[in-house]
Structure formats: structure tokens, C-alpha cells
Amino acid sequence: MPVVDAPTDSILHALASHGVTRRRFLEFCAATTALLALPQSYAPRIARALEDKKKPTVVWLEFQDCAGNTESFLRAVSPSVGDIVLDVLAVEYHETIMAAAGFQAEAAKDAAVAAGGHIVVVEGSVPTGANGVYCTIGGKSAVQILEEVTAGAAAVITVGTCSSYGGLPAASPNPTGAVGVPELVSGVPVINLPGCPMNVDNMVATIVHFLTFGALPAVDGEGRPLFAYGERIHDHCERRAHFDAGQFAQEWGDEGHRKGWCLYKMGCKGPSTFHNCPSIRWNGGTSWPIGAGHGCVGCSEPAFWDTMTPIYGRLPAPPGFGVTTSVEQIGAGIVGLTAAGFAAHGLIKAGQRKRAHKQDEAPIEIESATADDEEGAGQ
Ligand code: SF4
Structure with a gap:
């Protein structure tokens, strides 16, 4: 894709800097439209949204997890446009892949949350037993962190079955009182992408839908997007x-x-x-x-x-x-x-x-x- 007339913090600019051609970009928009089970007439609208929109800020939390969804997120061998869309997300906090550590990492998270309007991705279940002592990060329980980070967020995406429904940690007899994120979050739209791990193509499509229409895709009775489940x-x-x-x-x-x-x-x-x-x-x-x-x-x-x-x-x-x-x-x-x-x-x-x-x-x-x-x- 040639040098584009787009803000430097836009998705289009980031794609161009990764060498994505206009043809590949439009093919990706068409494929994502199909994955979302939308008529192909929506493809230009998706293209326009990705051209205009700023890179969304993402805060990725990990609680009781195996990092399998992070592996899925990073799996690209020869990156598709979808991989690059994920790559250009402004992931301000991700314990497994961020360079910062300790107080510096916590400061990055706090700054992203203070700005508001961010997307929260959660991997892993949340232990509620014994006042949340089974999972603490930086001196705070997972329950506290989830409450603080989701306040002011635009949307919450749970990736993997543990964060969606409790998963393995919540299996009987569930010694830590593990629960899924939807049981603890209110006032913010939440969508579940369960699976061990989630399929990253479904995550890309969910984010593209959110950027295009300003809302999460329609879900079934278990909070999963109907286009994928x-x-x-x-x-x-x-x-x-x-x-x-x-x-x-x-x-x-x-x-x-x-x-x-x-x-x-x-x-x-x-x-x-x-x-x-x-x-x-x-x-x-x-x-x-x-x-x-x-x-x-x-x-x-x-x-x-x-x-x-x-x-x-x-x-x-x-x-x-x-x-x-x-x-x-x-x-x-x-x-x-x-x-x-x-x-x-x-x-x-x-x-x-x-x-x-x-x-x-x-x-x-x-x-x-x-x-x-x-x-x-x-x-
Ligand atoms: S046809 Fe049904 S039961 Fe047989 S392998 Fe496929 S999903 Fe499983």
C-alpha cells in the first residue's frame, strides 16, 4: 500500500507501513465481512472504518490462565492482514509480551485506564474465594484489578473458556471459587470468545465489527457471537x-x-x-x-x-x-x-x-x- 493520506495513528497508516497492498487490504475486508455473516455490501463500510479509525487501546489482563490465548494471538508464521490488524493494536498492557515490568508496567496500565474508551481483553478465570487471594498482581487481587480496569472501558472481550465461563479452574470442586468475567463485570458490554484457546480470526472479526459499527456483534444465550458460535x-x-x-x-x-x-x-x-x-x-x-x-x-x-x-x-x-x-x-x-x-x-x-x-x-x-x-x- 503506498504512502497514505491518513493520520499516523490510524489503522490504515499502520497497515501501509507493514507493506500491505490495497488489494490485500480489500480482500481482508471482504473475507471479514463473510466471516461476520454480513452481506458483501458491508465490505466498503468495513474498509472505510479501518481506514479512518485510530488504533484502539487494548489492556490485556491475565488471571488463572495458561497463556494459550496469548499463543493464539501471537501465532502468525506468515502474517495475514488480520494478524497485522492485531499487531497494530495499541496494546498498552500485556504481562506476557510487554517489555516493561513492575511499577513501570503498572503505570502503563493505569495511564491507559485513566484515558478511558479502551478495550479490555481478559484471559483466564477470576478466583473469588478467600477474598481473591489465589491470584494477586502488584498487591491487588484479580477481582480488584478487573473492577478497576473495566471501569470506563468501551468493551470487554473474554478470550478462552476460562475467562468466559471459569473453565478448568472452575471445574468441580472449584477450590478457588473461580468464575468467568461476565459474572463480575456490569455496565460495560462483554462478549465471550470461548475455546481452548479462542480462534484469533474470531477475535479479529469481533474487533473489526466493533470498530465499524461501534458495537459488539449479536450474541447467543451464552454471550458468544452468533457469527462464530x-x-x-x-x-x-x-x-x-x-x-x-x-x-x-x-x-x-x-x-x-x-x-x-x-x-x-x-x-x-x-x-x-x-x-x-x-x-x-x-x-x-x-x-x-x-x-x-x-x-x-x-x-x-x-x-x-x-x-x-x-x-x-x-x-x-x-x-x-x-x-x-x-x-x-x-x-x-x-x-x-x-x-x-x-x-x-x-x-x-x-x-x-x-x-x-x-x-x-x-x-x-x-x-x-x-x-x-x-x-x-x-x-
Ligand atoms: S460428524 Fe459429528 S460426531 Fe462425527 S467427527 Fe464430525 S462432529 Fe464428530
């Missing part, structure tokens, strides 16, 4: 034809596994998990867990450590599974039966998911695999 993994899985045909891998490395057959019997949780993994994939779109031969573990669902485990345990076959059973019925039945074996919390969440997605999905007929057929299929 509006459909089940099972509905777009590349192995779905084998599920419909009753062809299942029975053991790791068997003929069915080598042929790419369905992983349902190996514990795949795709039928009860909402995420766009099959379409955007990972590592620059090269692959994704099911494509690589491992079943979905349900990592973008609330309380999945309690309701979706054991990871290699097969989801129960719901009653009435047969030729007239719709995907909607299978998903709801699986979620219900799974949750029945665990906590009442899972049942409540399953009901919320069903309500949230009820209007979004028309039933799809399964043309094969009765319960008996399915038991004996795959060989």
Missing part, C-alpha cells in the same frame, strides 16, 4: 457424511480412523458443541482437531470439563435415535443425557443453549443409522 460443529464437519452413512472409527488407528470416518464413537463432542472450527480452522486454515483425527472435546461450551468428560467417553445415544431423528433432537438429547449424569448446572446450561439456538436451526433429517445400525456400523 451460531451452529454446531457437527453440522459442518467434514466427517459428517460418514456419520450419516453409519461409518465410525472404533479404535485409534483402525481402518475407519485411517479412512477419515466419523469419530463419534471415539468420544467426539461435535454434536453438542457450537463453534465455527470446521470453516475457519487453525494455523492459517491448514487444519483443525477433527481434520487431524481427534474428536472435538467441546471446549467452547460452558462447564465442559464437568459435562463433556471423560474426553474419550462416547456421548450417550439418545432415545429414539433413528431415521426420522433430526440433528436438533440428537444434539438436545445428547446434551440432556450427558448432563443428567453430572451436575444440575449442566442441565440448566443445556436448556439455555437449546433455547438460544432454537430459532436459528431448522431440523435436518438423518437418512441412515438407526440405533441398532449405528451400534454395528463402521466395520
Whole structure:
């Protein structure tokens, strides 16, 4: 992109300085428009927003986390325009990647918060037990830091399942009283990008939507953007034809596994998990867990450590599974039966998911695999 007539602190100027051509920039706008499930007529509007807008200030907090979402954020090998959009964000505070430390780092955070209008990204759950003593930074508890940093913020984005819903630290018996960020933040729009880790393409699209329209994308009943979590993994899985045909891998490395057959019997949780993994994939779109031969573990669902485990345990076959059973019925039945074996919390969440997605999905007929057929299929 040639030298541009744009403020030096604008996104357009930053992209130009990274050598992004006008063509690449417009291709990115078109791709992001598609990812956001918007008509292509919105692409010019997104382009204008990115050309005009100042780089947003970001404060990235880490609490009870493994830094996996930071890894996702930094994953670029050959950076796409989306990676560069993230790269040019004014990330004023990020414990893992910032050069400053100690009082200097705290001062940078305080200055960003004092200016207001910033975006807060949170990675990791927040321990509330014992007055928050299980996670303290600079002498303050995570609860205190979250309250201070989100005051005056424009938006809060939770990245990863721990910050969205509590994740692994909140799994039973939850010794630290860990909770997700939405349980503690009020008065500021919050959006959840769950997953272990979140997919950075969804983060880029969420930020671009916010910059373009001044608001976060529409969400489902779990606070997740519908453009990324509006459909089940099972509905777009590349192995779905084998599920419909009753062809299942029975053991790791068997003929069915080598042929790419369905992983349902190996514990795949795709039928009860909402995420766009099959379409955007990972590592620059090269692959994704099911494509690589491992079943979905349900990592973008609330309380999945309690309701979706054991990871290699097969989801129960719901009653009435047969030729007239719709995907909607299978998903709801699986979620219900799974949750029945665990906590009442899972049942409540399953009901919320069903309500949230009820209007979004028309039933799809399964043309094969009765319960008996399915038991004996795959060989
Ligand atoms: S059960 Fe899993 S592997 Fe099989 S089609 Fe559904 S999502 Fe894909």
C-alpha cells in the first residue's frame, strides 16, 4: 500500500507501513465481512472504518490462565492482514509480551485506564474465594484489578473458556471459587470468545465489527457471537457424511480412523458443541482437531470439563435415535443425557443453549443409522 493520506495513528497508516497492498487490504475486508455473516455490501463500510479509525487501546489482563490465548494471538508464521490488524493494536498492557515490568508496567496500565474508551481483553478465570487471594498482581487481587480496569472501558472481550465461563479452574470442586468475567463485570458490554484457546480470526472479526459499527456483534444465550458460535460443529464437519452413512472409527488407528470416518464413537463432542472450527480452522486454515483425527472435546461450551468428560467417553445415544431423528433432537438429547449424569448446572446450561439456538436451526433429517445400525456400523 503506498504512502497514505491518513493520520499516523490510524489503522490504515499502520497497515501501509507493514507493506500491505490495497488489494490485500480489500480482500481482508471482504473475507471479514463473510466471516461476520454480513452481506458483501458491508465490505466498503468495513474498509472505510479501518481506514479512518485510530488504533484502539487494548489492556490485556491475565488471571488463572495458561497463556494459550496469548499463543493464539501471537501465532502468525506468515502474517495475514488480520494478524497485522492485531499487531497494530495499541496494546498498552500485556504481562506476557510487554517489555516493561513492575511499577513501570503498572503505570502503563493505569495511564491507559485513566484515558478511558479502551478495550479490555481478559484471559483466564477470576478466583473469588478467600477474598481473591489465589491470584494477586502488584498487591491487588484479580477481582480488584478487573473492577478497576473495566471501569470506563468501551468493551470487554473474554478470550478462552476460562475467562468466559471459569473453565478448568472452575471445574468441580472449584477450590478457588473461580468464575468467568461476565459474572463480575456490569455496565460495560462483554462478549465471550470461548475455546481452548479462542480462534484469533474470531477475535479479529469481533474487533473489526466493533470498530465499524461501534458495537459488539449479536450474541447467543451464552454471550458468544452468533457469527462464530451460531451452529454446531457437527453440522459442518467434514466427517459428517460418514456419520450419516453409519461409518465410525472404533479404535485409534483402525481402518475407519485411517479412512477419515466419523469419530463419534471415539468420544467426539461435535454434536453438542457450537463453534465455527470446521470453516475457519487453525494455523492459517491448514487444519483443525477433527481434520487431524481427534474428536472435538467441546471446549467452547460452558462447564465442559464437568459435562463433556471423560474426553474419550462416547456421548450417550439418545432415545429414539433413528431415521426420522433430526440433528436438533440428537444434539438436545445428547446434551440432556450427558448432563443428567453430572451436575444440575449442566442441565440448566443445556436448556439455555437449546433455547438460544432454537430459532436459528431448522431440523435436518438423518437418512441412515438407526440405533441398532449405528451400534454395528463402521466395520
Ligand atoms: S460426531 Fe464428530 S467427527 Fe462425527 S460428524 Fe459429528 S462432529 Fe464430525
